Amino acid sequence: MLRLYGHTFSSYTWKALIALYANDTPFTFHQIGEGNADDDAFVAAAGPSGQFPVLSDGAVTVFEATSIIEHLHLHHRGPQPLLPDDPALAIRTRMWDRVFDLHVMNVMQDVVAEKIRHPDNPDLAIRERVEARLGRSYRWIEQWLTDYTRRDAVTLVECAAAPSLFYADWVHPIPDDCSQLRAWRAHLLALPAVARCVDDARPYRHYFPLGAPDRD
Ligand SMILES: N[C@@H](CCC(=O)N[C@@H](CS)C(=O)NCC(=O)O)C(=O)O
Numbered sequence: 001m002l003r004l005y006g007h008t009f010s011s012y013t014w015k016a017l018i019a020l021y022a023n024d025t026p027f028t029f030h031q032i033g034e035g036n037a038d039d040d041a042f043v044a045a046a047g048p049s050g051q052f053p054v055l056s057d058g059a060v061t062v063f064e065a066t067s068i069i070e071h072l073h074l075h076h077r078g079p080q081p082l083l084p085d086d087p088a089l090a091i092r093t094r095m096w097d098r099v100f101d102l103h104v105m106n107v108m109q110d111v112v113a114e115k116i117r118h119p120d121n122p123d124l125a126i127r128e129r130v131e132a133r134l135g136r137s138y139r140w141i142e143q144w145l146t147d148y149t150r151r152d153a154v155t156l157v158e159c160a161a162a163p164s165l166f167y168a169d170w171v172h173p174i175p176d177d178c179s180q181l182r183a184w185r186a187h188l189l190a191l192p193a194v195a196r197c198v199d200d201a202r203p204y205r206h207y208f209p210l211g212a213p214d215r216d
Contacts, residue, residue, distance in 0.1 A: 021193035023078025100160035
C-alpha cells in the first residue's frame, strides 16, 4: 500500500493528492505535524529539506511533489495519464509544471514566509515584489491558456496549477482582465480531485498566516 506523508492544508501536498484522487489510487494518508512523531521523523529524514509531501512505495521513498507524480505515472498508472506519452509534449508539460511551482507557488510563499517571520511588521517591499512577479506570471498564463487544450484532463499541469493558483489568488487576486485565468482557476477548483482537497483543508484555514478570505 502506498503511503503519502503531508498535511491537508499544504499546497504541495495537494499537488500529490490531486494525482492520487484523480486516478482513485489506493493509499494511506499520514498527517505531518499533528502529533505522530514517527511520521514526522520519517519525513524529516526523507530528503534534504525535510519538507513534505513524501511518498513511500514499498522500499522506495520519493520526495518532491513533481517526482511523486512522475513515480505514480510510471508505477501506478490509472485512467488519467498524468503525463502525455508523446515525449515532446511531456517536455512541454514538465516545463509548464515548473511555471506553477517556481513562478506562482514559490513566489506567493515569500509573502507568507515574511508574515511568519515578522507577524506585526512584515516588509512591504517583499509584498510589492511578490505582487509584481505574480502579476507577470498571471499575464503569461493568461496568454498561454489561449492555446492550452487539455483543460478537462488532470495531468501534472493541473496538479501544479490548482494549489498554486488557489493560494496565490488569496495573496494577490487575479485581476479582472485575466478572465481566462480566473475562469480556469474556478474550473480547477471544481474538479472532484481538487474540490476534495479544498474541502478537507477547510478546518485548517486558520493556519493561513495572512488570514484566509471568506470565499472558495
Ligand atoms: N519543492 C518541494 C516543496 C515542498 C514544500 O514547500 N513543502 C512545505 C509544505 S507546502 C513544507 O514542507 N513546509 C514545512 C517545512 O518547510 O518545514 C516539493 O515540490 O515537494
